[in-house]
Amino acid sequence: MPHITTIGFDADDTLWHNERFFRMTEARFAELLADHTDRDHLAERLLAAERRNLGRYGFGIKGFVLSMIETALDVTGDKAPGHVIRGIVEAGQEMLEHPIELLPHARDAVEHLAPNYRILLVTKGDLLDQERKLAQSGLGDLFDAIEIVSEKTQAMYARVFESHGDGPDRGLMAGNSMKSDVLPMIAAGGHGVFVPHGLEWAIEAADPPREEPRFHELADLGGLPDLIATLN
Known part of the structure; x- marks a missing residue:
């Protein structure tokens, strides 16, 4: 050769390191939606949203945040509380600031x-x-x-x-x-x-x-x- x-x-x-920040945020996402769905179901829905959205948003934190927001709306029937959406946005902002x-x-x-x-x-x-x-x-x-x-x-x-x-x-x-x-x-x-x-x-x-x-x-x-x- x-x-x-x-x-x-x-x-x-x-x-x-990178993936561990996504895992930490997924855990926080599950806590925000604990009253609306179980953790395993939420993880499946989020992964499906990420797959769908790769062609729209590409790879990275911003696309991940949008997929979380979409999933939150899906599992709550478009009734996700404001504090949940704000919590998702804040989690994404923290990801963008990790050292x-x-x-x-x-x-x-x-x-x-x-x-x-x-x-x-x-x-x-x-x-x-x-x-x-x-x-x-x-x-x-x-x-x-x-x-x-x-x-x-x-x-x-x-x-x-x-x-x-x-x-x-x-x-x-x-x-x-x-x-x-x-x-x-x-x-x-x-x-x-x-x-x-x-x-x-x-x-x-x-x-x-x-x-x-x-x-x-x-x-x-x-x-x-x-x-x-x-x-x-």
Whole structure:
């Protein structure tokens, strides 16, 4: 296989914590609606709303808040109390203000690889929120290019690694989402490294391509430099 020259990193739950704030907000959402429906039913309705709304709002906190409001109206027959709607909005605002906490080995891995490879940040979600998190992370200056996209697809990875590298066949993408970070990158011709976070959003779940030689899995980013050394 061609030597790897370009390395892409996902952001949320790969470099820093993110999903746990969504889980905390879902718990708060359930408390707000405890008098109207049970927790399990509410979670199912919210996930269904999120799936429906991805094409409208994309990924990120703002779309999540709108899906919570829609779900609150659905389960209450359009009679959600004002304090519930206000509570949802306030919960979303708090999510947008959470400080960034880097995951173990994230900074070390990027700093170790940056001198010898082109380093890309490839993330999806709300532009303003992703820019905020990157600025707070202190990692921004380590990346040769930053791509904030609406969706991660085979065509997107081909474009990004052609634009900022030597093509996807000489690229590697590391992330916590099998569906978004691994499978489409492998389909584009590159290496996909799955780094599970422990908390997985159901919409991002997919089966691993165990028989694919360009598929790799690591417990954390601390093993990435050694993996790339063996591939090159």
